[in-house]
Every structure is written in C-alpha cells, then in structure tokens.
Amino acid sequence: MSRQIYKADRVKRSVLTRLKRLGERVVSDIEDGRFPELRIPARTTRNIIYDEDLRQYVLGSRKIERTTRNIRHLRPFAQLLWIATFAKQLLKTGKTSTLRDTYYVAIGEGIDFDDQNESDEMIMQLECLLDHPREDFHIFPEERASIYGDLTIEYTVPGFRGKRVDLSAHPDGFAIGPALTTAEFVRCNAELVFVIEKGAVFSRFVEEGADKKYKAILIHTAGQSPRNCRKLIRRLHDELNLPIYVFTDADPYGVHIASVLIHGSALSAHIKGINVPDAIWAGVWPSDIRRYRLPSMKLTDRDLKRIKELEVDPRYQRDPWKRELKEFWKIKRKAELEAFSRYGLDFIVKEFLPERLAELQKR
Secondary structure, X not given: OOHHHHHHHHHHHHHHHHHHHHHHHHHHHHHOOOOOEEEEEOOOHHHEEEEOOOOEEEEOOOEEEEEOOOHHHHHHHHHHHHHHHHHHHHHHHXXXXXXXXXXXXXXXXXXXXXXXXXXXXXXXXXXXXXXXXXXXXXXXXXXXXXXXXXXXXXOOOOOOOOOEEEOOOOOOOEEOOHHHHOOEEEEEOOOEEEEEOOXXXXXXXXXXXXXXXXXXXXXXXXXXXXXXXXXXXXXXXXXXXXXXXXXXXXXXXXXXXXXXXXHOOOOOOOOOOOOOOOOEEEEOOHHHHHHOOOOOEEOOHHHHHHHHHHHOOHHHOOOOHHHHHHHXXXXXXXXXXXXXXXXOOOHHHHHHHHHHHHHHHHO
C-alpha cells in the first residue's frame, strides 16, 4: 500500500471516529435530560496566535457556544448536525461533494439554509469541531487552480489508482483537484516552484518557457489559492524540498494572497499544514511600481480601508510586509502583474524574474 493510500485510510478512520463521538455526545445529553451544547473555536483575527512549532497562525482559546437551551441556536445547531450526518454518508459511500452540491442536497432534504454562505459556515464549524479540514470528509470547493511543469505523478484514488501523468503534457496546466493533491510524486526534475496569482501571467510563463529556463514548476492560484492548491504547494516544499516563490498583484488583496500562502489564513487557522512558512513573496511589490515605472492605478477608498486592516493584523508586522504596506501610503498607487507587459510580453520572464531571484538570493 502506498504512503498516500495509507494516509487516506487513516484520515477516514479518524474522521468517522470523531463524527461518532460528536453524535454520542448529543444523544447522551438528551438521554440525561440536558440541553445539548457545543463549544466551537472562534475563527476571527482576534483569536489567532502564532505557533512557533508549526510556524503558522492557529486559533486561540476563544470559543463560541451553540446550545439548544437558546432558541436562537436551535436552527444552526440542527444545520450543523445535518452537515455532520452528510459528511458521514460521504465517507461511508466513498462519494464526494462540492460546497455547492452540499447546499443543494441540504435544500432537497428540507434543511433551512438561507443561502450557500450559511451552508459553508456550518461546514467550517464542523471542521473546527472535528479538527479535520472539509476535504477529509470529502467536501471540496470548485477547483480553479492549475499546475504545469516537469513532474510526473501517480494517482492513488479509486478508479485511477496507478495511472501516471506528466504535468508538462498540457499547456493549460492540470486542474489541482483532490485526486492530484493526493497523488504520489514519481519523478521531478524541477528545482523550484513559481506560484502565480494571475492566469494571463501563468500562461506567459508557460509560453516563454519559464519552467525550462528556471527548472520550475508553475502553479496558477486564480486569486486566493484554494486549500487543495495550498496543500499541494506544501507537499512540493516538504517532500521534494523545492523553494517556493509567490507572485501576486501589487495591491492589498495580492499582498494578502501571498501572506495566506506563507502564514495561513484566519478563516483556516483551525487547519494545520496548508501554509508554507519558508515560501517567499517575490513580487510584485508596491515598491516595484516606482522601481520599474509600472502602469498603475490610484488606490480606491476600499483599497485604503483594506491596507489599514492589514496593518493591524499580526501577520504583517515584519518586513517585507510592513515595509511594503508603508509604500502604499507613499505612492497611493497599485499595479497588476500584467503591468510588466509595457516593456514587451517576454519582459517579466527574461528581465524581471532573473533580477528578482538574484536579489532574493542575496538576502
């Protein structure tokens, strides 16, 4: 049995055991004449602390209470128990669901969710209770991230187990779904990983042969990277010892995309091992706007509000984060990765990349 298959079986047993304990706790309270209640870790920036051993931000000790003693809690309590029942059903039958599918299944069974956001929130609360990510109980988001490069994988999922794929065989890249995330790494000739926020720039890297010139695996996050994408990036770093370089837009949202990959997110602080503490935010930095005289846009009021939020976030109190947030206030401008194209379509790969990599390696 391969390492990935063994790990999947072990995770399944763990989740089913914890689901059983959750159900037994509720039944025991009812049989003993008590109002069932649950205490769930609070997922807020005020409740995240830095774990030196894990090298990521994790949830602190603050909890929220769900108690059937309070009539306002009855509805979310019932919703949460339904999600737990559905999760058990998925694991027992070996099936998977997306966040969207789960919402519609709930509606079909008469569960009173106002919208998918409410359903998604219950799924995250179940993650906190079980101390397992939703992927471990077979609920996934719609996949949008992709990967390209000199890496051969072998699938471990039923129906495709043993099938091998060369990830440089498709110029658009391969979708990073659960099957690819859990695949075995068979052969890799790459020496580093470029993680790219924007699809147009990912395509430019492929067209300009950045994978060959820099012996790089290319990953497109399509904005904020999905968890499967973050898990795969973490595996590439941990299992293949590949350095990770992250490229985002020079705006407050691009800065946050890079930070989440490196430090972890507040919403997912209850999930361990999906950030990459050693990854490097390689640009585009706000200071690059002046340095390269990039076409830029004025920061909006919404942008400025977001920058203020980041400045008080514990994840942004060190350089380069602190330095580059200050730069926003100096220039009051933002720019996209595509802005390098003012100097030609190949500038970002032929000129910017070698300059930035050389600069980072000196630090």
